[in-house]
Amino acid sequence: MQIQKTATALLLATLMSAPAWAEKFTIDPAHTTISFKVQHMMIAKVKGRFDKFEGSFDFDEKSQKLDNVVVKIQANSIDTNQSDRDKHLKSPDFLDVAKFPTIEFKSTKTEYESAKPEKVQAKLTIHGVTKDVTVDVDYNGAVTDPQGKRRVGFELETKLSRKDFGLVWNKAMETGGVLVGDEVEVDIQGEAILAGKAK
Numbered sequence: 331m332q333i334q335k336t337a338t339a340l341l342l343a344t345l346m347s348a349p350a351w352a353e354k355f356t357i358d359p360a361h362t363t364i365s366f367k368v369q370h371m372m373i374a375k376v377k378g379r380f381d382k383f384e385g386s387f388d389f390d391e392k393s394q395k396l397d398n399v400v401v402k403i404q405a406n407s408i409d410t411n412q413s414d415r416d417k418h419l420k421s422p423d424f425l426d427v428a429k430f431p432t433i434e435f436k437s438t439k440t441e442y443e444s445a446k447p448e449k450v451q452a453k454l455t456i457h458g459v460t461k462d463v464t465v466d467v468d469y470n471g472a473v474t475d476p477q478g479k480r481r482v483g484f485e486l487e488t489k490l491s492r493k494d495f496g497l498v499w500n501k502a503m504e505t506g507g508v509l510v511g512d513e514v515e516v517d518i519q520g521e522a523i524l525a526g527k528a529k
Contacts, residue, residue: 351390352397355482355522359383362520364403368492369511371503375409378419380433382407387437387522389482391472396447397454399437405430430458438462450486456495463488467518480524 365379385401405427408419420427434455441449447467454463470483492498492514501509 352390354525355387355389357383357385357401357517358481358521358523362522363519364401364516364518366517367515369513371509372507372511375511375515376410376415377409378408380404380407380443381409385435385522386525389522393481394442394446394448394469396440396467396469397437399435399440399450399452401435403433403435405433416430424497425457430456435463442469442506454490457497459495461494462496463490482524484519486516486518488516490516 359382362383363379364383365377367375367377370376380403381403382404387399388397389395405425406420408416408425408427410419411418419425419432422429432455435452437450437452439451439500441451447469450465450467452463452465453460465486465488468485470485472480472482474480491512493512499510503509
């Protein structure tokens with residue numbers, strides 16, 4: 331009897347971890363925003379975004395199992411609504427986009443709370459440096475749009491240290507403190523479209 335229970339438990343664990351249940355969703359850039367905030371001169375936060383990116387993930391609407399989250403961002407598409415600042419951010423002082431043209435995010439594990447995806451652990455590569463990160467996830471549901479496409483909505487948030495990725499440029503202020511904060515708040519909100527069965 332105990333052997334049967336053990337075999338059943340192992341089977342259930344295998345089924346829950348296997349990606350066969352999932353469907354592939356691709357991020358819809360027209361309805362997705364990848365934005366960030368960084369402290370400026372110790373008194374305010376400057377907002378920015380990346381305008382060019384692509385990504386996908388495997389997801390099952392019924393079980394809400396999430397896997398294989400992959401996002402690739404074109405570093406050169408950074409936009410803080412100020413051209414001189416954007417030019418500086420693209421330079422070797424910061425992202426060095428000529429040498430490191432992409433920012434890449436690849437999930438390694440999903441954590442669940444009450445069967446809903448709550449956190450995604452991943453490898454994040456910025457400026458040629460790869461670090462482990464954890465991202466908070468909110469799944470906002472699914473709908474079928476007027477064109478008959480199945481869509482899911484999501485929000486992701488995390489905080490990063492830019493110094494962890496070799497982005498160490500700064501200037502000391504005469505009044506104390508530094509020009510650019512270390513912590514970067516990242517916020518991704520958007521939609522993804524059903525592309526077919528996951529492989």
